Amino acid sequence: MIQTELLAPCGLYCGVCGIYQADRDNNQKLKEKLAGAYGLTPEQISCSGCLSDHKFVYCQTCGIRSCVLAKGMEGCHQCNDFPCSLIEAFPVPVGKKVILRSVPERKILGTDQWVREEEKRYQCPHCGEHLFRGVKRCGSCKEAVELD
Numbered sequence: 712m713i714q715t716e717l718l719a720p721c722g723l724y725c726g727v728c729g730i731y732q733a734d735r736d737n738n739q740k741l742k743e744k745l746a747g748a749y750g751l752t753p754e755q756i757s758c759s760g761c762l763s764d765h766k767f768v769y770c771q772t773c774g775i776r777s778c779v780l781a782k783g784m785e786g787c788h789q790c791n792d793f794p795c796s797l798i799e800a801f802p803v804p805v806g807k808k809v810i811l812r813s814v815p816e817r818k819i820l821g822t823d824q825w826v827r828e829e830e831k832r833y834q835c836p837h838c839g840e841h842l843f844r845g846v847k848r849c850g851s852c853k854e855a856v857e858l859d
Contacts, residue, residue, distance in 0.1 A: 713826050716760035719770075720779035720786040721798070722813035723806055724826060725760040727833040729843035730767045734758055741850075775801075788817040805845050833858060 717725035725731045733741040734757045742756040749756070751768065758767035761776060770776070775797045779786055787793045793814055801807040817825040833842045840851035848855050 713823060714760065716763035718786065718822065718826075719761035719776070720784070721761075721773070721775040721801075722787055722810040722817060723761075723844070724813070724829040725758070726826070727829055727842070727844045728758070729845065730756055730758045731760060732841075732843050785822075786817065787814045809844060 714726070717731070719725050729741065729745055732738070733745055739753065742753040745751075745756045746753045749769070755768050757765065758770065759765040761770055761773070775787065778795075778797055779790070782790065784790060787798070787810070794811060798807065798810055801810060813825075813829070816828065820828060830841075833844060834840065835842055835849040835852060835854065835856055837854040837856075838849060838852040840849050842849060842856060842858065844858065846856060846858065
């Protein structure tokens with residue numbers, strides 16, 4: 712069953728987000744690493760998904776989510792203005808790249824299949840371990856991975 716709170720309107724599926732996974736798994740080592748990357752404390756590495764009541768600090772004021780919800784849509788995949796200036800101005804390059812790939816795929820595949828494909832995309836090709844978006848090396852087998 713799909714957890715709807717993980718369906719970020721921008722097209723970044725929260726189920727493969729490092730912040731979400733670190734919080735879900737209470738992975739202190741990953742929280743510390745992510746905190747350093749984001750300039751935060753490990754305690755701030757906390758999120759239950761974009762559409763939950765407990766959002767990551769940087770996602771709390773997301774203009775993309777606000778726009779989609781104001782239009783009464785589920786996501787950018789339903790918007791005729793995609794990609795818009797909000798997408799073009801997305802501050803994280805790897806995130807923007809994923810959004811530009813992911814939103815058209817969700818539109819074509821439908822939400823259920825899109826979620827399955829996103830989860831499959833973020834598995835280590837060497838050992839099958841679940842990975843998160845942006846990872847460069849599998850935490851389990853230590854092999855290098857190339858994901859977008």
